[in-house]
Amino acid sequence: MRFTCEKSTLVQGLNIASRTVAQKSSLSVIEGVLCRAGADVSLTGYNMETAITYSVEAEVTESGTCILPAKLFGDIIRRLPEGPVTVFVDDNFKVSIRAGYASFTISAESAEDYPELPDVGSGRGVSMPQMQLKELISGTIFAVSENQGRPIHTGVKFEVENDSISAIAVDGFRLARRTFHPETPTNRELSFVVPAAGLKEVEKILTDSEEDAVFTLGSKHILFEIGAATLICRLLEGDFLDWRKVVPTNCPVKLVANVGDLASSIERVGLIVSEKYKSPVRCVFGDQVLQLRTNTTIGAAEDRCTIAGDGKELEIGFNVRYLADALRVIPSEEVVLELTNGLSPIVLTPAEEKYDYSYMVLPVRIKNG
Numbered sequence: 001m002r003f004t005c006e007k008s009t010l011v012q013g014l015n016i017a018s019r020t021v022a023q024k025s026s027l028s029v030i031e032g033v034l035c036r037a038g039a040d041v042s043l044t045g046y047n048m049e050t051a052i053t054y055s056v057e058a059e060v061t062e063s064g065t066c067i068l069p070a071k072l073f074g075d076i077i078r079r080l081p082e083g084p085v086t087v088f089v090d091d092n093f094k095v096s097i098r099a100g101y102a103s104f105t106i107s108a109e110s111a112e113d114y115p116e117l118p119d120v121g122s123g124r125g126v127s128m129p130q131m132q133l134k135e136l137i138s139g140t141i142f143a144v145s146e147n148q149g150r151p152i153h154t155g156v157k158f159e160v161e162n163d164s165i166s167a168i169a170v171d172g173f174r175l176a177r178r179t180f181h182p183e184t185p186t187n188r189e190l191s192f193v194v195p196a197a198g199l200k201e202v203e204k205i206l207t208d209s210e211e212d213a214v215f216t217l218g219s220k221h222i223l224f225e226i227g228a229a230t231l232i233c234r235l236l237e238g239d240f241l242d243w244r245k246v247v248p249t250n251c252p253v254k255l256v257a258n259v260g261d262l263a264s265s266i267e268r269v270g271l272i273v274s275e276k277y278k279s280p281v282r283c284v285f286g287d288q289v290l291q292l293r294t295n296t297t298i299g300a301a302e303d304r305c306t307i308a309g310d311g312k313e314l315e316i317g318f319n320v321r322y323l324a325d326a327l328r329v330i331p332s333e334e335v336v337l338e339l340t341n342g343l344s345p346i347v348l349t350p351a352e353e354k355y356d357y358s359y360m361v362l363p364v365r366i367k368n369g
Contacts, residue, residue: 001037001064001089005056007080007099013043013054014074016229019201020052021045021070029114032067033074036111044117045070050198050233051117052205066093067109073097076104118232120218126160126188127212130226132180134206136167137199139178139329139357144196145171152238156199160190164356170241174322176329177243179356190217193240198233205229247360248347251338255285255309256351259335263327265292265305270320272299280364281320285311285339294320307337316342317366326359 014033022030025047034044041058044051066089073095077085080099088096093108137156145153159166165186166179194202205226206213214225224231269281269292284291287310293302316339326348327335334351348359 001035001066002062002087003037003041003058003060004084004086005041005058007077007082007085009056009058010077010085013041013056013228014070014077016205017043017045017052017054018070018074019045019204020047020050020231022047027113027115029067029109029111031070032109033070034065034111034114035068035108036065038063046115046117048115049195050201050231052201053117053230055228062088064089065111066095067111067114068095069106069108072106076106118218118221118234120216120221120223120232123216123218124188125214125216125223125225126165126186126190127214128165128180128182129210130206130213131208131210133213133215134203134208135331136165136178136180137203137206139331140167140169140176141196141199141203142325142329143169143171143174143176143359145169147172150238152193152236152240155193155195155236157191157193157240157243160186160188162186162188168240168243170243173319173362174326175241175243175247175358175360176326177247177358181356192217192222193236193238194222195233195236198231201233202226202231205231247358248338248340248345251340251344251347253285253309253311253314253337253339255290255307255311255337255339256334257290257305257307257337259327259330259333262290262305262307262335263324265290265303266320266324266327268303269294269301270324272296272301273320280317280366281323282366283316283318285314285316285337287311311339314339314342315366316346317364318346318361319364322361326361330357330359331355 036042037060041056044053085099095106095108097104157168162185164179168177202224216223279294279296281294290305290307332350332355336349336351338347345360345362
């Protein structure tokens with residue numbers, strides 16, 4: 001195998017493909033990067049759960065396949081001088097790397113025992129702008145459960161309908177939903193749950209561009225195609241929470257707040273709350289004002305935030321981090337706070353029709369006084 005390509009292109013490919021290289025495995029070949037040279041050069045990392053393949057533009061003079069040591073090969077390429085890099089692998093899997101005056105010789109392995117990547121079939125993919133898919137993921141993945149007792153909730157559920165693509169995450173204490181409405185109907189109805197680990201890698205690959213990303217659903221896996229990169233990961237199986245039945249609708253109290261102002265107030269009172277010193281933030285929704293205060297063994301904090309509407313002095317306690325997490329990803333300048341009573345969840349919904357999201361946070365019981 002022999003190919004020549006630009007260092008910057010090779011570094012980018014290695015950075016992306018190496019993210020899913022297995023760290024420690026009884027199958028040693030998946031601890032390396034699978035390199036295939038043909039029409040171009042493809043680099044693959046696969047940890048038996050998620051695989052990333054990145055295609056690198058290169059001048060291939062001899063085709064071939066081998067397993068390159070992920071860390072060592074990556075470290076060498078990153079430290080080479082800028083410009084073209086030539087990689088040659090002989091029949092004994094000795095690798096020669098040259099760039100400028102620098103040269104290295106290392107050992108590779110045969111790719112004969114490298115496992116086949118999952119096949120998602122030839123189904124019709126769903127396209128959407130990379131920026132929008134990235135927003136669906138970043139706007140929900142923080143609410144994924146870490147409880148392995150309910151594996152289905154350790155992923156994000158995607159619901160594809162003719163006029164919408166939604167992502168939903170729940171962890172037993174909160175719910176996050178973001179919805180994108182494509183200009184062209186999808187002509188599809190799909191429902192599947194993608195593990196958070198795989199989605200985090202998808203999020204890193206996505207850009208803020210309007211270029212399309214495509215995902216194709218298989219029987220047990222899903223394939224994401226993003227520019228020169230493809231990612232395949234196993235789907236989660238099980239019964240996901242029927243989120244439409246748990247999110248309150250027609251809440252009697254609806255208030256409007258500036259997202260930035262509310263987030264700042266919550267983050268200020270949350271400064272004295274930590275994993276060690278836990279305490280709910282006590283929220284009193286008054287007429288045109290929200291009062292927030294909390295007490296822990298290290299001190300007390302109080303603040304207030306202007307709101308539009310009268311909350312009738314409704315008092316509710318919340319986990320300060322859950323509220324802050326939701327506000328951090330809300331894309332609109334204003335948010336509607338929907339409330340029912342002191343023991344019901346708060347639901348955050350958009351004040352403008354051009355947005356479509358909902359964030360629900362369950363209350364925390366607070367002591368009187």
